[in-house]
Amino acid sequence: MTTPKRIIKETERLVAEKVPGISAVPHDDNVRYFDVKIDGPSQSPYEGGVFNLELFLPDDYPMTPPKIRFLTKIYHPNIDRLGRICLDVLKSNWSPALQIRTILLSIQALLGAPNPDDPLANDVAQKWKEDEKAAIETARQWTQQHAKA
Template identity: 40%
Template sequence: MADHFKIPAVIRRLKKEEDQIKNEPPIGCHAESVSENYRTWKATILGPEGTPYENGLFYLKMEIHEEYPFKPPKVWFTTKIYHVNVDSDGWISLDILNDGWSPAITISKILSTVRSLLVDPDPDWAVGGEVYAAFTKNRSQYDETAKEWTQKHAMD
């Protein structure tokens, strides 16, 4: 019992979250810790059917803040993706990773929410630039470009 208290609470929580993801993975998602302190994770998201990202396999990285769950993790795509909520470096613009963060949010919930962005992009959290212009002015061209990028960068 004493050993349980020697493990920092953040690590206990992250171990529990990793076990939950292994036992009940979010639809189309996978994640696991890749560091001894559980603060670096890798994840994959399968592009949802009926979207320009369909059948793409997208890789993400997560850096868990030392004050997790009171501060959100940093989450970004390592696979190039054409998306109104993702900048050219892969950083995801999403309310729950910023001002909308709550300690009740889990890594599983983050992955599910990011995957849902592939179905329903959020222009209120757009990163701006040419991708935003394409999304708002010519959605069919935006979707076609997203599909081309998926085929080029996210198909093994």
């Protein structure tokens, strides 16, 4: 089975035009699987952390969004214990016009701006709403423990 031109072009662009704080490297044996690293944004509780994710492009990509999840443990209201991500562009707001780099930038932005009003991890969102300072401190601690470069 040949690799679609779209995937080849996106992969080439990801390699050629590096995105600050983000790397996405396709597996040698399957160009639909990527190892992703995202640096925690500055001025966020995730600053200083490097988060590992896995990204998979389904057979019907770009008609359906990529499958992405965090492998690094993270304390975030929009990311659950399994690493699944609650992000509109990965679900209802997906468009074939979006690209891998756009999605990764959206995930990096989500790290900088958690949204407890649209949670995937309800317990974390609850804590974020009740005591934001304590939740941010927990997020910092988890980043130190689990996401150190």
